Amino acid sequence: MLGEYRITGRRAADISASIERAVGAGALEPGQLLPPMRELAAQLGVNPNTVAAAYRTLRERGVIETHGRRGSRVRPTPATTGRERVRLDVPAGVRNLADGNPDPALLPRLASAFAAAAEEADRRPVLYGADPVEPELSRRARAAFDADGVPDGPLTVAAGALDAVERVLVAHLRPGDGVAVEDPGWGRVFDLVAALGLRAVPVGVDDEGLLPDPLLAALAGGARAVLVTGRAQNPTGAAVGAPRARALRAVLAAHPGTLLVEDDHGHGIVDLPLHPLTGVTHHWAFVRSINKAYGPDLRFALLTGDEVTVDRVRGRQRLGPGWVSLLTQRAVVRLWTDGAVDGPSVAAAYRARREVLIGALAARGVTAQGRSGMNVWVPVPDETGAVARLLHAGWAVAPGARFRLNSPPAIRVTVSTLSEAETGPLADAIASVAAAVPGRGYV
Numbered sequence: 001m002l003g004e005y006r007i008t009g010r011r012a013a014d015i016s017a018s019i020e021r022a023v024g025a026g027a028l029e030p031g032q033l034l035p036p037m038r039e040l041a042a043q044l045g046v047n048p049n050t051v052a053a054a055y056r057t058l059r060e061r062g063v064i065e066t067h068g069r070r071g072s073r074v075r076p077t078p079a080t081t082g083r084e085r086v087r088l089d090v091p092a093g094v095r096n097l098a099d100g101n102p103d104p105a106l107l108p109r110l111a112s113a114f115a116a117a118a119e120e121a122d123r124r125p126v127l128y129g130a131d132p133v134e135p136e137l138s139r140r141a142r143a144a145f146d147a148d149g150v151p152d153g154p155l156t157v158a159a160g161a162l163d164a165v166e167r168v169l170v171a172h173l174r175p176g177d178g179v180a181v182e183d184p185g186w187g188r189v190f191d192l193v194a195a196l197g198l199r200a201v202p203v204g205v206d207d208e209g210l211l212p213d214p215l216l217a218a219l220a221g222g223a224r225a226v227l228v229t230g231r232a233q234n235p236t237g238a239a240v241g242a243p244r245a246r247a248l249r250a251v252l253a254a255h256p257g258t259l260l261v262e263d264d265h266g267h268g269i270v271d272l273p274l275h276p277l278t279g280v281t282h283h284w285a286f287v288r289s290i291n292k293a294y295g296p297d298l299r300f301a302l303l304t305g306d307e308v309t310v311d312r313v314r315g316r317q318r319l320g321p322g323w324v325s326l327l328t329q330r331a332v333v334r335l336w337t338d339g340a341v342d343g344p345s346v347a348a349a350y351r352a353r354r355e356v357l358i359g360a361l362a363a364r365g366v367t368a369q370g371r372s373g374m375n376v377w378v379p380v381p382d383e384t385g386a387v388a389r390l391l392h393a394g395w396a397v398a399p400g401a402r403f404r405l406n407s408p409p410a411i412r413v414t415v416s417t418l419s420e421a422e423t424g425p426l427a428d429a430i431a432s433v434a435a436a437v438p439g440r441g442y443v
Helices: 012-025 037-044 048-060 111-123 135-147 161-172 187-195 212-220 242-253 307-318 326-338 343-363 383-392 420-434
Strands: 064-066 072-074 155-158 178-183 199-206 223-229 259-263 283-289 301-305 375-379 410-414
Touching: 012 048, 037 048, 048 064, 048 072, 111 326, 135 155, 135 283, 135 301, 135 326, 155 161, 155 307, 161 187, 161 223, 161 259, 161 283, 161 301, 161 307, 178 187, 178 212, 187 199, 199 212, 212 223, 212 242, 283 307, 301 307, 343 375, 343 420, 375 420, 383 410, 383 420, 410 420
Parallel strands: 178 199, 178 223, 223 259, 259 283
Antiparallel strands: 064 072, 155 301, 283 301, 375 410
């Protein structure tokens, strides 16, 4: 069952540590079955309750999962072996279309904004006990939320979208709770859910986002939270339209106790309107990152939600980092005030690059998805082989395994810096590995 690896330990903490070390080192692989508790207890000469406590710790840490009589297995995506390791080492001379980064040429200059913020900090230093949110930032952010139909609620700032999502999940959920996640979806979310000891419940997506019927099944099956990307969904580029939003809101209205977390991943880089789902559940959070449009290193996201949720997030922040630097907040305000990013132009640039590639692939009999954002998702019959052959041909793309739970094999192509001249040769290379896979939703 365990091959050459031997679990050791006499205490629950030692047994769980032995298993977790093996998972991290690869000696125990994802999906591998662990010994039944009584069997392992007999091998180690300990009480079965000790092994039960060790397994419970591992479940809470997201390392293993238990399915009743089918036993306990190493999680398919254990927190100790994150999906970020499923990436390519891109050799020199290979075109990198795998990294998911924005086009640096479309990012704003930051020097003047931070210089202005620093001058203000000299005049008006931020000290302990200050309001954690810059008033002008709050005013402008609230106006933008109102314009997009996001319900009124208190506002705070987090160190990026994933930081905000983690704080919201921790504020409401406990280890073992189910979280409905998009599949394909953001790989770091899968890792985060596992690391928090939560249970990922995959829900299929198409070009319009989450599919209502699978979401209904997930919530009926006990999932306590749902994570939704409104625009520029990573990796498929899905964007929730008005009809799909109505259908999803109806599903959520039937389960008002669900924690809803919306990630406006495409803010500033997408020209499709937002159709928020918030307002039909008791607890909700809406996360808006500015990193894609203004620069990943800003590590900055706005968070609004119901009063209980935001209050819990703020309270936990006070016990850790305290607040996100007001120097950064003031710089962001300055960027907004100066119109440093021409959102429609940025969105048009990414749209053009997506559409040219998708059109070129369609002309070669290959169906691809990419309704918004900077990525194109291409189903392939053999994901590993496709990535390897494309790399040999001079193109680095992201393996779909980083973004999938139950959905079929695919590759993700980041088009943010793709030139028109490159599109034809890239489409030829992809067509040679995609074998004209029929289009489909991910269910």
